[in-house]
Amino acid sequence: MSFQKFPRHLLSIGDLSRQELLKLITRSAEIKHESKRRFANRENCQLGGLEGQNIAMIFNKRSTRTRVSVETGVNSLGGTPMFLGKEDIQLGVNESFYDTSKVVSSMVAGIVARVSKYDDVASLAKHASCPVINGLCDTFHPLQALADLLTIQEAFGSFKNLKLAWIGDANNVLHDLMIACAKVGIETSIANPKDVKIRSDILDMVHESSKESNSKFSVGNDPATAAKNADIVVTDTWISMGQEAERQVRLKQFAGFQVTEKIMQLAKPHCKFMHCLPRHPEEVSDAVFYGPNSLVFPEAENRKWTTIAALEALIVNRGEI
Known part of the structure; x- marks a missing residue:
């Protein structure tokens, strides 16, 4: 399936076709196998694709697996994760989701958002100039x-x-x-x-x-x-x-x-x-x-490998799965 529009977002599994979903799982397995092979052989485990690029992590909710998998996943692709917790930025205090989306997306290659409401992550995606991945909201958890x-x-x-x-x-x-x-x-x-x-x-x-x-x-x-x-x-x-x-x-x-x-x-x-x-x-x-x-x-553990596949598909490959 060829996807022409950029940016492409992942807010729910419903955003993927059946074939795209199967391809993401296959790619996740490939990434996992190759990364473990390289690690066992003391080789460079970095896959590349996001060199010199930053991924914003807008997290209004605390997290263990999502935070660790996204940060290590971005690093695996050669990028730099930028954690933005609710105490770090003005979102929801003095700044709207619209303003935050316009500003942050102009400076990064992608956003992973872990927020309270679906409307919040949907608003970020609607106004962002880069891909937005839903790291969890009250309605969906695609990763x-x-x-x-x-x-x-x-x-x-x-x-x-x-x-x-x-x-x-x-x-x-x-x-x-x-x-x-x-x-x-x-x-x-x-x-x-x-x-x-x-x-x-x-x-x-x-x-x-x-x-x-x-x-x-x-x-x-x-x-x-x-x-x-x-x-x-x-x-x-x-x-x-x-x-x-x-x-x-x-x-x-x-x-x-x-x-x-x-x-x-x-x-x-x-x-x-x-x-x-x-x-x-x-x-x-x-x-x-x-x-x-x-x-x-x-x-x-598989949260890491599937997150890398999602980041690669939406950001590195610009939505082509």
């Missing part, structure tokens, strides 16, 4: 979905005939993961508490994304039903940043949704467990999280 797909491909060899069960919240991670699975052909079975609903517009995106791959998805309220015959079981935090005051209410709301060995026994014998981190014990038992079928740490 996590890319890492999840790479992890699944490494574990199973392909995406064919797989079922993924999600047990937990209807959040940004789930949204992009459902869209990604629909595009590559992974069946998804979702279990949310009865009073936790997936937005109808997100379900419409999943339905549209499933047409080319003929993938299936279902949404219910029973963790056991979702986990039955699953190849992968996934959960996430029940209490996202900004919801700390609701902790007791949320814990009561999600009672019975912890991923345990009992839940995993309902899945296939080889079933893998995934979690994007940070993890809390109420979400998944120690036996599952640290067990032999857990992929949580390779999944976290």
Whole structure:
């Protein structure tokens, strides 16, 4: 697929075609293999492409995996990451997203934004003269979905005939993961508490994304039903940043949704467990999280390799995937 317009942004997995998504996962695997080969042989691990260029990291929310993966990813491509936390710049205090976007994008080759609201990252992208990548917002988390797909491909060899069960919240991670699975052909079975609903517009995106791959998805309220015959079981935090005051209410709301060995026994014998981190014990038992079928740490590492592939595609290759 040839993409002519520049800058091109990545705000959601929905911004990618099925073929582009598959190419990004393939490229991520290539980058990972080559980087590890060079490291093992004490060779220069820098891939190049961003020499002499700066990437702005506008982070209004704290982060471990996103910050480390973006900073190391930019360095791997030869560029310089510029971390701009909420205490570092005027954004949201004395300056609008429009003004910030116009100013910052005029001085850098790309922006990775980790913000509160989708409208905020969309505003940055609308007015920026360089590519904007969504590092997380309240609606989408595309970089996590890319890492999840790479992890699944490494574990199973392909995406064919797989079922993924999600047990937990209807959040940004789930949204992009459902869209990604629909595009590559992974069946998804979702279990949310009865009073936790997936937005109808997100379900419409999943339905549209499933047409080319003929993938299936279902949404219910029973963790056991979702986990039955699953190849992968996934959960996430029940209490996202900004919801700390609701902790007791949320814990009561999600009672019975912890991923345990009992839940995993309902899945296939080889079933893998995934979690994007940070993890809390109420979400998944120690036996599952640290067990032999857990992929949580390779999944976290893969944030780096898929981030490099996304930076390369949107900035180095100017949107050509």
